[in-house]
Amino acid sequence: MAQLTLPAKTPKKTRGKADQANLAYVYLIPAFAVMAVITFYPLIYQIIVSFTNFETKHLLKGLTSPDLQFIGLKNYIDILTGGLPVQNFEFFRVLAFNLWWAVTNVLVHVPAGVLIAVLLNTQDLWFKRIYRAIYILPVIVPPLVVATVWRNIFDEQYGAMNQFLTSVTALFGAVDPVRIRWLAEYNPPIPFLLPGVPLPLAYYAMMIANFWLGWPFMTVVATGALQSIPKDLYEAAAIDGATGPQQFWNITVPMLRPAMVPAAIYGFTLSFNLFSFVYFLTGGGPARSTEILVTFAYDLVRNLRLFGAAAAFAVIVFFVAIVIFLITNRLTRATESYSEA
Amino acid sequence: MSATTSSNPLTRLLNANTSSEKGGRRLTLGRQLILQVLCLIIAAEVLFPIMYIVTLAFSSQTSRPSSLQLIPTELSLVAFQQVLDRPTANPVSFLELLRNSFFLSFGVGFAALLVAVTAAYAFSRFKFKGRAFLMVLVFVPLLMPAVGLSTPLYLLMNSIRLFDETGKLIFNLRDSLLGVGIAITAGALPFAVWNLKGYLDTIPKELEEAAMIDGASFNQVFVRIVLPLAAPQLAVTFFLGFMGHWQEFALSWLFLTKPEDYTLSMTLYNMTGQYAQNIPWNRFSAMAIIVALPVSIIYLALQKQIVGGLTAGGVKE
Numbered sequence A: 001m002a003q004l005t006l007p008a009k010t011p012k013k014t015r016g017k018a019d020q021a022n023l024a025y026v027y028l029i030p031a032f033a034v035m036a037v038i039t040f041y042p043l044i045y046q047i048i049v050s051f052t053n054f055e056t057k058h059l060l061k062g063l064t065s066p067d068l069q070f071i072g073l074k075n076y077i078d079i080l081t082g083g084l085p086v087q088n089f090e091f092f093r094v095l096a097f098n099l100w101w102a103v104t105n106v107l108v109h110v111p112a113g114v115l116i117a118v119l120l121n122t123q124d125l126w127f128k129r130i131y132r133a134i135y136i137l138p139v140i141v142p143p144l145v146v147a148t149v150w151r152n153i154f155d156e157q158y159g160a161m162n163q164f165l166t167s168v169t170a171l172f173g174a175v176d177p178v179r180i181r182w183l184a185e186y187n188p189p190i191p192f193l194l195p196g197v198p199l200p201l202a203y204y205a206m207m208i209a210n211f212w213l214g215w216p217f218m219t220v221v222a223t224g225a226l227q228s229i230p231k232d233l234y235e236a237a238a239i240d241g242a243t244g245p246q247q248f249w250n251i252t253v254p255m256l257r258p259a260m261v262p263a264a265i266y267g268f269t270l271s272f273n274l275f276s277f278v279y280f281l282t283g284g285g286p287a288r289s290t291e292i293l294v295t296f297a298y299d300l301v302r303n304l305r306l307f308g309a310a311a312a313f314a315v316i317v318f319f320v321a322i323v324i325f326l327i328t329n330r331l332t333r334a335t336e337s338y339s340e341a
Numbered sequence B: 001m002s003a004t005t006s007s008n009p010l011t012r013l014l015n016a017n018t019s020s021e022k023g024g025r026r027l028t029l030g031r032q033l034i035l036q037v038l039c040l041i042i043a044a045e046v047l048f049p050i051m052y053i054v055t056l057a058f059s060s061q062t063s064r065p066s067s068l069q070l071i072p073t074e075l076s077l078v079a080f081q082q083v084l085d086r087p088t089a090n091p092v093s094f095l096e097l098l099r100n101s102f103f104l105s106f107g108v109g110f111a112a113l114l115v116a117v118t119a120a121y122a123f124s125r126f127k128f129k130g131r132a133f134l135m136v137l138v139f140v141p142l143l144m145p146a147v148g149l150s151t152p153l154y155l156l157m158n159s160i161r162l163f164d165e166t167g168k169l170i171f172n173l174r175d176s177l178l179g180v181g182i183a184i185t186a187g188a189l190p191f192a193v194w195n196l197k198g199y200l201d202t203i204p205k206e207l208e209e210a211a212m213i214d215g216a217s218f219n220q221v222f223v224r225i226v227l228p229l230a231a232p233q234l235a236v237t238f239f240l241g242f243m244g245h246w247q248e249f250a251l252s253w254l255f256l257t258k259p260e261d262y263t264l265s266m267t268l269y270n271m272t273g274q275y276a277q278n279i280p281w282n283r284f285s286a287m288a289i290i291v292a293l294p295v296s297i298i299y300l301a302l303q304k305q306i307v308g309g310l311t312a313g314g315v316k317e
Helices: A002-009 A017-050 A074-081 A091-121 A128-135 A143-153 A160-171 A201-227 A231-239 A244-272 A275-281 A293-302 A307-340 B009-015 B029-057 B078-085 B094-125 B131-143 B146-158 B177-200 B206-213 B218-246 B250-255 B264-272 B281-313
Strands: B161-163 B169-172
Touching: A017 A307, A017 B094, A017 B131, A017 B146, A017 B177, A017 B218, A074 A091, A074 A307, A091 A128, A091 A201, A091 A244, A091 A293, A091 B029, A128 B029, A143 A160, A143 A201, A143 A275, A143 B029, A143 B264, A143 B281, A160 B029, A201 A244, A201 A275, A201 B029, A231 A244, A244 A307, A275 A293, A275 B250, A293 A307, A293 B146, A293 B250, A307 B131, A307 B146, B029 B078, B029 B281, B078 B094, B078 B281, B094 B131, B094 B177, B094 B218, B094 B264, B131 B177, B146 B177, B146 B250, B177 B218, B177 B250, B206 B218, B218 B281, B250 B264, B264 B281
Parallel strands: none
Antiparallel strands: B161 B169
16 A cells, blocks of 8 residues: 555656646546436436426426426325325335345345355265255356246246145145145235234245345355364364354354355345346235335336336435445444454 | 365355365264255255256246156257247347347446446546545445436436437437446446456556556556456456346336347246236246356356455445
8 A cells, every 4th residue: 555655756757646636537537427427417317306296297398397396305205104196005114024025034044054054064975066066056047037937936826836835745645736826815924923014925935036046155155264264173172072063153153253244244235125036026016015115116117107206216215225335334344343353 | 275275255165175174073874864865955945946947948848837847858949949939929039139138238348347447447546636535426326226226317318319300209218228228337337447446456556666667657557557457357347247237127127118129138027927828838948048048157157256356346236
């Protein structure tokens, strides 16, 4: 870092710091010129539109439409109080579901990923390489394709999941084929799980599909961290008479924490905004009960065409994203100092 | 252990200590068998959807499966042939869909890179007034989810229209691949700047300083030294973008209405969504495999650089 002052020391260079600064601005021009037009201007435009009642009929003339009204904070208030002309939409229910969705995913993926990494790390385990090659497959397949495949797997009549359950129940003498309405059944199977927010079967279907997609990444990270734990620690613990579970909780878990916390936060952010996956698998249904913020934001533009409300909603989503970033950033920093301690 | 100090978690996962460490207890046969059963169950879980879709894709049956089949009983390429021949009910060929997907993924990846590289260099190497502020300005859009800018981009591009002399609409930027490409670039550009800056920071400055002592100008240093050194990361950033935009769905599904502009992702969605009733599942499965292949192949080929590149500057996607 100290070398940054070096250009000033070079004898041949007579150009000063001002020249260097000017050149920096020249280098920045292309990116900022493009971003000004396609990123920053739309951001400002978004805020303006969020204060209007922009709808499909205003598309032709835009902000100059004679009947376009500036309605102040009405869009924001409507979103937060459920005043939008949209059925089954309550902002705080969607937000709660979204947070619950992201948190439960991480809570399932991280322990599973760690346990499987530990399993694969067992010495003298046969066929280790083959298992490792297989377990990496979900990381390689594009999530978009994963979601479409799982959507067909959860098909009520012909889906692989019901067929699988049919052949399992047949082992116990059942005759009727299983016909679980995975993506359509609204009534929550476990009503008390998240008070006030229904968790329909589709939520569990999403969890199953995203579990398939999510844990292998955690295994990749955990395996990397496991390799760096000195073997002596386990040897010393074994000599002192520590059992396998004791070694796991007192050596493996604390040593994995610095690697797993950032991975968990990455997984949280990813799940929180997992647009195509949710949109392809459930489309937010049934009755918007599996809607997350980004899919609802999309529905406002794409299908409901309430552009003003959509803009306001995107601004709110943006603030939610900033709050989440500030919290997760703090968590990462906290664990950084933990790992150094 | 020294052989497995690769910085890439994926290679480490695949090559991790397979035998002969010191210490610990040896596995008894009983424990070994229990662990083998566990491993096989996990392998079955991973392979379940993959084998399901492969079996369907290589089946010549157009009807939906009446019972669970996870092992191909035939190796028919009929479904692949039909998908390549006529992917949807729309009069659009597979090659057109492929061309559109490539146009978006390559075009956006290339444009973002071209525009981002000088800015990334400036952020990485120069000290100047307002640097921190400008960097925050680049970082803020990264916090926005991808669909967060869709409303204003839709409205702004929708207002750019060309009419012929009779007043007939001949071009609407919103309803064109170019428009979608620009919209995707709006999100891809900050990511490219941030990602490249993260990498340039790791390149030692000694070479550049030596060149400057020899009298090279900043521009010469940038073109002759920095760009060649950064070439691998430029490629990784490009392919990261490519893999992301290959799957891009939200903006193209929002903007595009003409079937000849459709991409492979949009077609795949059409094969699962509400219009999917008449589409044989063997064709859907073949399509899913075709869409997945380019990304999977690139990932396998470049996994080392990709994992490294993601951790160097990755914020989202």
